[in-house]
Amino acid sequence: MMLSQLTPEIMYSASGIALFGIGLLGLIIVPHIFRKILAINVMGVGIFMLLVSSAKRANIDADPVPHAMVLTGIVVAVAGTALALFLVKKINDLAPSEKSQ
Amino acid sequence: MSFSFFLDIFLIGGSLTMAWLCLFSHDLLKAITCFVCMGLFVTLMWIRLDAWDVAIAEAAIGAGLTGALLLSSRRGLKKTAAKKESGEKRSGEKKSGEQDV
């Protein structure tokens, strides 16, 4: 690929997809619940990166609609993370003495 | 090859490395720290992309609050584990060598 094609928009979009891929890989192959929760967050950040980078074009102001979507997404992501962590805590509280599944 | 190009490369490389470490390093505490660092890299990237609202939200909620949630959850789990362990020792019911499941 030509280096001149390597605009910041493409670079940041590609890094967003790379973050999504890393998160997906972690979600599948790492067994610990904390890592799975982290992985889902990393995937989310990747998607947000794609949205934010596609909002930015040369010569015009950034598109606010993807920004608003990302803000919504961040809040929803923290809600999901907190729910997952709370369930983990309750599962551990209820656990028999072996502490693991 | 301008300065901003190298800045972009540095930020993208940093965030991807942090994402990888956060999912595949062995120590959970280190993983959570890497997650927060990734959030800070991503915040800088979004400032580069003129997304100030999103950057502030990511720093406060995405990296800050999620990191705090993960840290406190991990501490809570350790505490319950320790409590259970000490309870077992006191009642003398601990069977050695079979709690790893």
Add this chain to the structure above:
Amino acid sequence: MFKEIIFKEDAINKPEKGRLPTSIAVLCGVTILALCTLLVGALISTQRHSEGLQQVVSSMLNKSGVENPVTAVLLNFRSYDTLLEIAVLLIVAIVMLPQATVSKSLSLIRVQQSADPGLIMSSLLRFLAPTLIIMGGYMLWTGAYSPGGAFQAGALIAGAGILIFTNVQYQVNMQSFAFRALLSIGLCIFILSGFAVALQTGQFLEYPQKYASAIILFIETAATVSIATTLLLLYLAVAGTQEEFNHDA
């Protein structure tokens, strides 16, 4: 993939445990790498048919009541999304409210004068917490003109709340009516204002243009209170710090 979830905290230090065989892990890695490459290829090769909504938003911005385009999208053009999102936060808050109905105390906050938070903590409390709250208020106010808004403000105030309520001196009574009211006031005000303006303009959530900025600030304030309370509740519930007060009583 989700069959073997490990909950034990220190299991992570033994990498071989519960992990997929290396061959399968490598296979997954290669597949995901290939998929990501295809996706990036698709991104580069695809023509973008449209300029996005930037033009439309900026042409309508003067009718929205605020100057910050992101706030305009969040609280005017696409306010329905934000309303549903506050409902999502309410779900998580309901799950985390303590279940025990033992505590009869009705007060929202209990202060234990005897408890000594320590020098660092008390100076943090004295200086950092008020600063965070003021910064939160500023974020809320400035969201109409420049970056900021209900979510950022809510997160800052929740940070102050976490500082205040994680030490022993102050405790929050999560079972009080006031606490539940704080959690749900955002959604409540949002729906009520949406309905009230509909009586005037005919469409749900359509603000009369003259009062748009005032209504947006009103809704945002209520939303900030709920977001801050919810985020505080999330932290306290996940950390389990205030269980003594809220469960045993």
Add this chain to the structure above:
Amino acid sequence: MDNIAALLPALIMLPLAVSVCCVLIKNSRVCAAISIISAAALLILSAGTLLAINTYEAGVLRYAFAGWSQPLGIELQVSGFTALMTALTCLLVFVLSIYSSVYFSSSDKAIRFWPLWWLLIAGLNALFLSSDIFNIYVAFELIGLAAVALIAIENSRAALIAALRYLLVSLLGSLCYLLAVALLYREYGTLDLVQLASMTSDSASSTAALMLITIGLCLKTALFPLHFWLPAAHGGASAPVSAVLSALVVKGSFYLIARFWLDILAPAASDAGLIILGVFGAAAILWGSAQALFASRLKVMVAYSTVAQIGYLFLLFPLMVGNTQTNAFEGAAMGAITYLIVAHATAKSAMFLAAGNIMRIAGHDNIKQLKGLVRHCPLSIFTFGIAGASLIGLPPSAGFIAKWLLLSNSINTGQWWWVIVILSGGLLAAAYVFKFLNLAFTKDDDTFTKADIVRKISPIMPLCALALALLTVVLGFNAQWLLDISGTLVYETTGQGFTVQNLAGVAQ
């Protein structure tokens, strides 16, 4: 017509408002009373919308939130199909709310149940009515988190683990969908479904978006290889929650898969993809039915039966091959699927309620230890029988008509091999339903000789279940009405003198 359109937001805002009330009030009796009244109001509202759509010329209603029309704002859109789904949701919610008010009457779970229940309903209505791809994402999160929370109120370790696994799956599915939304917005610069449908092409990015949507939503719908989370989640929840999860929640994501493949992203869809979806559906029918046959717990059996019934829905896609370039969201196969969705929703919720009653009475749901149960809860067993007949596809039920339409479509499109799958799925369903009924009717055995293990339940609970089961029979007798409403034209495509009228005649 404008009057009806102006009431559309109420279908979403009323449940949200009730939920806020239930959070504040914290008295389970008052919450239950408010809920039943609101459910009745919601039912009237949705029935009004349905009737209005049915008599309306254009067939589609739109409502712009906050007065901003697309592409800037968010619009609601009601067609015959979505009006039918909303009406179905409100009808089930009405019956299930009455059931839940009894089911949770003596339990402190009610304080949590009611607000979460109404948030779930708001999410479902928002999903069916929405015409905006990002709004659909938020609705998915509302549904997903509320469903997880409702499973988690059971508070047993098994239920919590099932809820956590469901949460991870649901978040993963939503993220795949959100990535597709990002790709679509990047390419077309709009979020509105109708506008998107008029712009889509078969570019690489659109194809990728379609793939991501399919994977993400199949995870949520629990199509065969991705169904692993469903039995534990649906089997572990309390009875009304299982009912709404199986009857409505999985249908929401199925509806969107169908909408994207056949309508919005149809230019990017390929025939091979349609056939592959059908093959997975066929595998789901056989695998799910077989697992149901071998299940040892009653609720797990019913949950596996849901896996199988989802498979039938996916037979829609191969039947649409060659039909995708026209307005394919209508047509004969779609009529069959609409019918199947309604039939399955009523039958399956009746079945879960009956299973819940049996669990209350016997204290467990271990199939082998339920011998001779019929003496203690004849009504619930009867309900189970009727609902089972509908799942098998026996004549006087809605399930029969749905399967008949599906069979005739397979034959008419020359794809006779699906007939084998449909018929063997029916046989397997008969096997697991009769296996349980046979056991329940087996006499003597001293499992239930003494009344000490048998608990009494309020008669309202079996009556609610029975009402839903009878609904499947009523729908069986009113096939034409239902198909008219969903805007589907059955007789034109069949072209062999086969009409729904004489089909309904067969049923009678």
